[in-house]
Amino acid sequence: MVNSIFIDGAEGTTGLQIRTRLEGRDDVALLTLSDADRKDPVKRAGMLNACDIAILCLPDDAAREAVAMIENPDVRVIDASTAHRTADGWDYGFPEMDAGQAAIIASSKRVANTGCYAVASVAILHPLVADGVLPADWPVTINAVSGYSGGGKKMIAGFENPEAPDGIDTPFRVYGLALGHKHIPEIEYWSGLSRTPIFVPSVGRYREGMIVQVPLHLAALTGAPSAEAVHDILAAHYEGRRFVTVADLENGDGAPILDAEEMNGTNELRLHVYASKDGKQAVVCGVLDNLGKGASGQAVQCLNLMTGAPEEAGLMEPVLL
Numbered sequence: 001m002v003n004s005i006f007i008d009g010a011e012g013t014t015g016l017q018i019r020t021r022l023e024g025r026d027d028v029a030l031l032t033l034s035d036a037d038r039k040d041p042v043k044r045a046g047m048l049n050a051c052d053i054a055i056l057c058l059p060d061d062a063a064r065e066a067v068a069m070i071e072n073p074d075v076r077v078i079d080a081s082t083a084h085r086t087a088d089g090w091d092y093g094f095p096e097m098d099a100g101q102a103a104i105i106a107s108s109k110r111v112a113n114t115g116c117y118a119v120a121s122v123a124i125l126h127p128l129v130a131d132g133v134l135p136a137d138w139p140v141t142i143n144a145v146s147g148y149s150g151g152g153k154k155m156i157a158g159f160e161n162p163e164a165p166d167g168i169d170t171p172f173r174v175y176g177l178a179l180g181h182k183h184i185p186e187i188e189y190w191s192g193l194s195r196t197p198i199f200v201p202s203v204g205r206y207r208e209g210m211i212v213q214v215p216l217h218l219a220a221l222t223g224a225p226s227a228e229a230v231h232d233i234l235a236a237h238y239e240g241r242r243f244v245t246v247a248d249l250e251n252g253d254g255a256p257i258l259d260a261e262e263m264n265g266t267n268e269l270r271l272h273v274y275a276s277k278d279g280k281q282a283v284v285c286g287v288l289d290n291l292g293k294g295a296s297g298q299a300v301q302c303l304n305l306m307t308g309a310p311e312e313a314g315l316m317e318p319v320l321l
Contacts, residue, residue: 006031009057017296021314045069080113085186106305115183116294120212120286125191127237140197147208209261210290227275227282265318267297
């Protein structure tokens with residue numbers, strides 16, 4: 001069966017990568033509007049109601065508007081915005097989150113695609129909270145760095161044209177310092193936390209790639225787990241999953257270095273557990289392509305599940321913009 005797909009917002013970074021991953025596939029038919037027509041609300045609504053699956057790559061308010069336009073009960077939606085990630089009636093688009101999540105996505109009419117920072121944070125925290133080793137009310141701190149492509153067209157232009165009027169000439173910026181980043185509700189909810197985590201994101205002068213870090217004082221956690229125990233919980237949770245992998249445990253004897261760009265072009269999220277030499281501290285890190293598993297790759301993976309295609313379809317070849 002060929003499924004018709006309409007990407008609403010196909011000109012943005014996420015939409016472009018989704019379209020690139022879907023072009024040439026014989027199991028989907030991409031529906032498009034001209035530049036003029038996509039600004040026409042009647043024609044846009046017509047396309048949203050004519051497709052089998054609508055993928056929304058829009059700002060939050062525009063995504064809500066698009067959903068409100070859909071009157072055809074057979075149209076299924078994948079929303080890549082923040083608008084519906086904790087909303088009633090929407091399923092979370094992280095297939096590896098739990099054993100049954102892929103099946104939930106496969107049968108869903110409304111899927112909220114994950115945030116880039118959030119998918120790595122949830123991937124780290126959810127298994128630890130579910131296992132009980134990390135109390136739900138633990139004061140979690142998350143630090144992260146992303147390539148500038150995560151900031152959208154304006155930030156991309158700023159970093160790539162630093163001498164322009166809106167150019168950005170700094171090598172590294174920390175932001176979200178009001179501690180209210182839009183991914184926080186999603187992280188708290190889907191990780192199973194009862195206390196809002198502190199999340200401090202940053203952006204570096206490189207286009208693509210992300211590291212998310214969760215430091216742990218092991219002796220203060222329930223049962224004072226070893227780094228090996230934390231690693232084993234994560235490894236067991238994601239065993240057999242193609243797109244979330246757990247690297248071998250790192251200890252304090254060496255000097256490991258983590259590269260934010262090592263997963264670029266892929267749909268893979270790789271988790272690492274690093275331990276201090278005395279075993280009292282650990283940091284769990286997630287590395288991913290912020291436009292891959294953090295956005296377009298994740299959306300295509302969810303689409304594959306919803307259409308019954310192989311989960312890896314369109315995801316095995318590197319895609320970089």
